[in-house]
Amino acid sequence: MYADKLLKEPALRDKLAKNADVKEKLAAYAAERFISDGDVLIVEGGTTVSKMASYIKHSQLTLMTNGLDALQQLRAVAGRHTVLCCGGVLREPSGTFVGPVAESFFAQYHARTTFLSALGFTVDAGFTDPNLMDTQVKKVMIQSAARTVMLLDSSKFGSRSFATVARLDEVSVLVTDSGVPEYVRTACESANVELHVV
Template structure:
């Protein structure tokens, strides 16, 4: 299959997943009409989404997967979801990074997208517990696209135990973070809700995220609309500990209004900002 065909498949599967989540389920025949593809193509797409653990196949269609609160998808599985939303969020969040400042980036696919946008911000000191994020800056500084010798970032990668999402967590990471202070933390999350605040399926990651929040003067959460209402096993921060949440235009109006009631700042990428 060609690269172009792969890209089209990814886009199609993202549309299918969005429809499943929005409606609570879809039928194969509905998807074939809407997407203009064959029954077999739709079934292959559903098989691929089911392997990623984001949908559950049922007779004649699919429904959202009923994930356990302790389930943590891998980085590759998450990176194929909501790509456009993550790019929009990253573009807006990157404008909040001041040249010459000390910032922290947690693990996650949205912070990974943000890291690429931050290559153009000069003289940053970047602390991260994400192997993927560190690799972005390393590649840029060693001949990759976007390398800028004069204003290259200084990157500090914490130690720790690697999670399925390629974050480093645990006592080693916690100790390293405890002695540092950041101007701003860009924080990716598994779930956001009024009741549970920010949460993750990984207990060790929750503790490391608490340390990141405690070490930051300003906390910016970067989370696409699918994270709203999701609750992981362990909460690590209340919504009132977040200074700004950057999300995308897929967030329903009712959810925006409720978020705005509990957050000092809500920014919708590509949409209006709610104080």
């Protein structure tokens, strides 16, 4: 596949604006459905997952992130929960900390759930993102958790970006909206992945 056919990284303001209402629904659903009191959670710095902070109604959580926007959102609940942020190299386009320092931070902890998003998904490539350093941190997040919940609005199905974050069978749950194509439903069933349509 030629490089110009791959999805490039959009500006942060564009990511925030695109499908904002759907992202809110996915975030609210994930916070209600997949969090329990006392959980240790990894909340990656993507725009969809960051929105979960305002829907957290639980107690005594430990919340870890690599995102500046996610950290700012989690600040509102820091009085009730333990909030940790990794260090590392700050990527301005994504507002995330990446690199070996960020990777080693997540590698030393054990979470119940990692919440992730991605820029695209195809059955062959899995969940993909445009930056290798971001995907490397996400891979460590997956390894550090007992389960991975992927939040992905349906506009991203059928698109592929530069680097694979995870294959479909490497996630436990996929949360998406009603625009999900039938082939994704079939792939989830084959991979034994819980599909939640919001």
